[in-house]
Amino acid sequence: MEMFSYKTAFLIAQQKRPFTEGEAIRKLTLRNFCEVFEGEPFAKKITEAVDDATLSNNTMTRRLQCLAADLKEQILEDFRNSPWTALAVDESTDITSQPQLLIFGRFLKESSVAEELLACISLETTTRGEDIFSAIDKFFTENNLEWSKVTECSMDGAPSMMGKNIGLRGILSRKHPHIKTNHCIIHRQSLASKDMSQSFSDVMQVVIATVNYVKAKDLNSRMFKQLCIAENCNHHTLLMHTAVRWLSLGKTLERVFLLRSELASFLQDRDHKNANCFRDPHFLARLALLTDVFEHVNKLNTELQGKGKWVFDLQCAVKAFVSKLTIL
Incomplete structure (x- = not known):
């Protein structure tokens, strides 16, 4: 039944539903479904299996944490194995006034090019170019990623990003001069x-x-x-x-x-x-x-x-x- 709870957690997350629906709705729905086959030889076995399934809020949370950790490791492993990679970096503020740094990666996976969200990092204090670079560099260090494989970095047009001296663009040009930087085309079109x-x-x-x-x-x-x-x-x-x-x-x-x-x-x-x-x-x-x-x-x-x-x-x-x- 553990696999059943994992699949249920995945479906709940995929549909962007509250975790409480596992126990409150889906399990009750399965019980009602079992009642349709009441009297059948297999009905009792199915009912017992449904009752034994744990779909509580805490269980769904743990299952999704495991799934997220496994998915993250798969993406990072593919990113590490790629001979060339590219980054897209965007910093924005959420509804709680907390700056969030998004790091997207483009890399080779088998015979195709893949694009995935690598990380969403909260910037606790300032959002200067050195803060953004430090957050990205820390993420690379913690996950054994190589700057030498990064060929290009796309970013929005904020001064903390595109500043040629103290912005992320300037810091990258000094620390990793092989990386080409460019202003996001969508952002330029909006401006x-x-x-x-x-x-x-x-x-x-x-x-x-x-x-x-x-x-x-x-x-x-x-x-x-x-x-x-x-x-x-x-x-x-x-x-x-x-x-x-x-x-x-x-x-x-x-x-x-x-x-x-x-x-x-x-x-x-x-x-x-x-x-x-x-x-x-x-x-x-x-x-x-x-x-x-x-x-x-x-x-x-x-x-x-x-x-x-x-x-x-x-x-x-x-x-x-x-x-x-x-x-x-």
Whole structure:
């Protein structure tokens, strides 16, 4: 029954369900299943086996810890055995304000190229370039990984990463000069999309201010929702834009453009300063163009993501996007 508990723990983790479901739901479901065969010769044996299975919260935790440790060792072993490796490093802050350093590895596995998450390391204090390098170097030392096999390291554009003197890029160039460093293509694409002319920047400011006005107060959100329902709109709420969520800007613009008439009425009833903007044809034309452009930006960003992407594919996608802009 030990193998049964391991497989159950794996399924729970794979479906991203709480560990308590092992005992509370899955075991009860198996008992109900056994009742269907009540009276059959094998029913008693199956029932006893289900009752003997341990699927408690603590058991699921231990099983998953064992599975995670074994999986980690398999990945690291493949990484060690690869003649050449490459890294992708990203540092971000989670919802608890704790900096997290993610290390991804690309390496040869048998006759194919594999990509795996090697580590997620919490940075307890500062997030300077030397802190990031120390965390990576410590991880390499603890797991017997070799810097000599690393040929390239990709990172985001933060100063602690790309700084040529005290950033991770500068430290790597001094300590391991054979490693090539580059700025993540997806991050560069996101930064480029933020650079727009003043007229379009003004449109963005109006859109963000309007969304914040509607979403900031629950009463405004409810009133706007009822207005959209009365107008038989396909959507009843606006979407917030968050800077760290790169795709949110395009989705926010699309939703505002679809609900532009309702927003004009809603803002005019409250004498809001942006009410006239949503009745101005010149403003709406710029808003429509921005919505269309960022729809393509989101498609490009999504196309750049995922496993098995080569730099040639990414460059082709970016060049194709630039060609589309000339048509717009």
